[in-house]
């Protein structure tokens with residue numbers, strides 16, 4: 001059985017944790033973001049389990065709508081200058097507590113997300129030390 005990996009992510013700007021221990025999704029702290037759509041603004045909670053990324057929000061998210069995401073701590077934008085390889089929407093980028101980054105597509109309904117390690121060997125081994133198989 002593959003163990004579920006819960007990602008703990010930080011803001012790439014202020015390095016504060018984005019995990020919300022008060023708002024659990026699938027039993028794990030969720031990733032909390034401030035979001036803006038063309039119609040509204042609100043809060044988005046993303047499931048932190050890798051390859052799940054279910055989410056809840058307090059506003060209405062249209063299917064296929066691309067969102068703008070901001071850090072709730074420092075209010076800086078979390079979109080990066082990188083296009084989703086599936087749908088072309090911008091990507092949202094976080095820093096992993098263990099090192100490396102996790103990027104997710106900003107378009108509601110697109111399932112593209114991946115983990116990128118800059119220093120593959122050290123960061124990957126730290127990642128597996130922490131989350132183990």
Ligand SMILES: [Zn+2]
Pocket residue numbers: 025026047048049052053054
């Ligand atoms: Zn989940």
Ligand SMILES: [Zn+2]
Pocket residue numbers: 011012013014015016071072073074075076
């Ligand atoms: Zn921040």
Ligand SMILES: [Zn+2]
Pocket residue numbers: 084085086087088089105106107110111112
């Ligand atoms: Zn996409």
